[in-house]
Amino acid sequence: MVEVKDVELSKDKSVFSQLAEHNHEKVVFCHDHDTGLKAIIGIHNTVLGPAIGGTRMWAYASEAEALDDVLRLSRWMTYKAAISGLNMGGGSAVIIGDAKEAKTEALLRKFGRFVKNLNGAFITAEDIGMTAKDMEYIRMETQHVTGLPEAMGGGGDPSPVAAYGTYMGMKAAAKKAFGSDSLQGKKIAVQGVGNVGAYLIELLAKENVQLFITDIYEDRLREVSSKYGARVVGMNEIYGLEVDIYAPCGLGGTINDKTIDRLKCKVIAGSANNQLRDETVHGAALEARGIVYAPDFLINAGGLINVCSELDGYNRESAYAQTERIYKYTLDILDLAEREGIHTQLAAIKMAEKRINNISKVRSTY
Numbered sequence: 001m002v003e004v005k006d007v008e009l010s011k012d013k014s015v016f017s018q019l020a021e022h023n024h025e026k027v028v029f030c031h032d033h034d035t036g037l038k039a040i041i042g043i044h045n046t047v048l049g050p051a052i053g054g055t056r057m058w059a060y061a062s063e064a065e066a067l068d069d070v071l072r073l074s075r076w077m078t079y080k081a082a083i084s085g086l087n088m089g090g091g092s093a094v095i096i097g098d099a100k101e102a103k104t105e106a107l108l109r110k111f112g113r114f115v116k117n118l119n120g121a122f123i124t125a126e127d128i129g130m131t132a133k134d135m136e137y138i139r140m141e142t143q144h145v146t147g148l149p150e151a152m153g154g155g156g157d158p159s160p161v162a163a164y165g166t167y168m169g170m171k172a173a174a175k176k177a178f179g180s181d182s183l184q185g186k187k188i189a190v191q192g193v194g195n196v197g198a199y200l201i202e203l204l205a206k207e208n209v210q211l212f213i214t215d216i217y218e219d220r221l222r223e224v225s226s227k228y229g230a231r232v233v234g235m236n237e238i239y240g241l242e243v244d245i246y247a248p249c250g251l252g253g254t255i256n257d258k259t260i261d262r263l264k265c266k267v268i269a270g271s272a273n274n275q276l277r278d279e280t281v282h283g284a285a286l287e288a289r290g291i292v293y294a295p296d297f298l299i300n301a302g303g304l305i306n307v308c309s310e311l312d313g314y315n316r317e318s319a320y321a322q323t324e325r326i327y328k329y330t331l332d333i334l335d336l337a338e339r340e341g342i343h344t345q346l347a348a349i350k351m352a353e354k355r356i357n358n359i360s361k362v363r364s365t366y
């Protein structure tokens with residue numbers, strides 16, 4: 001049985017006022033006594049199409065924390081899908097519990113039944129705490145699952161496509177900052193050489209850049225460094241490096257009060273989600289420092305584009321072609337930010353909201 005502290009969802013906010021804050025459409029609390037399932041499915045916006053988003057399994061300290069996570073994640077999925085030109089809305093799910101201990105086939109399949117009952121209004125994929133095998137269990141109960149292995153007719157690992165979109169976004173940001181999208185000779189610091197980071201480095205190495213890398217795992221660093229001739233730097237050292245481009249490809253929140261004044265780069269473009277600790281404060285601070293920030297939820301959308309392309313019968317070529325458009329979308333957003341004198345993350349949100357508002361004249365929900 002999953003043990004979660006039973007606390008008030010929030011000290012000062014009711015569930016409905018939390019939904020109202022960012023205009024979430026629907027939240028489904030899923031409970032099953034026999035399997036111990038406690039899950040929350042959050043549907044933020046379905047104007048453009050069914051809500052898509054990952055299912056995360058995490059040992060949240062409280063129900064309030066789980067709800068907060070699902071509301072936050074689902075909202076960003078709306079923006080990510082809208083700005084990438086996808087006909088999809090934003091959603092997300094969290095299963096409360098320790099993925100190493102509480103996960104069973106029955107629990108996952110029960111969760112699949114809840115997804116099924118939403119009749120396609122929510123389509124899910126793998127996120128933190130979930131594996132491809134877990135998604136196969138969910139798939140046994142509902143067809144509304146994507147991001148499946150190639151053997152099951154899916155697109156397989158989305159990381160190379162996510163890296164390609166990040167690379168496109170980085171080139172667009174370089175064009176804005178340096179007047180050319182060629183990265184030749186540029187000094188680029190990549191933080192996190194996991195799945196996406198390593199594929200990004202492979203693309204960058206072809207452009208003859210000077211690479212600086214850091215990661216928590218030394219064996220991974222050694223491998224990437226010897227393969228691409230990248231210089232290994234310390235995890236804290238990376239922020240103060242004299243580089244042209246900083247690419248956060250590890251965890252979110254690395255652009256914060258402690259790091260922002262140390263940055264010497266002219267461009268930030270990486271795959272990590274939620275790079276700005278506080279999107280308003282740190283988005284504006286980057287603008288004030290003249291650093292071109294390529295909005296994370298736009299340039300890392302290649303992964304989402306890849307899993308969405310499964311829904312119409314997976315085609316790798318078309319997933320890459322759609323991802324390539326991130327170059328143009330990034331330039332459009334950087335231009336909009338300049339024209340309106342706003343920071344680039346805000347410009348990206350505005351552009352996503354504009355598309356949703358326009359299409360809401362055609363239809364209001366899925």
Ligand SMILES: NC(=O)c1ccc[n+]([C@@H]2O[C@H](COP(=O)([O-])OP(=O)(O)OC[C@H]3O[C@@H](n4cnc5c(N)ncnc54)[C@H](O)[C@@H]3O)[C@@H](O)[C@H]2O)c1
Binds near residue numbers: 159195214271272
């Ligand atoms: N995989 C995808 O398709 C995809 C798509 C969109 C966005 N993203 C985002 O991109 C980021 C990377 O995803 P991934 O799939 O490559 O994950 P991953 O777990 O394979 O790799 C992340 C790497 O970053 C390292 N890392 C974490 N924090 C670090 C820090 N502070 N300093 C240095 N290294 C650090 C980790 O050790 C790990 O090697 C994540 O934020 C993820 O949410 C991934």
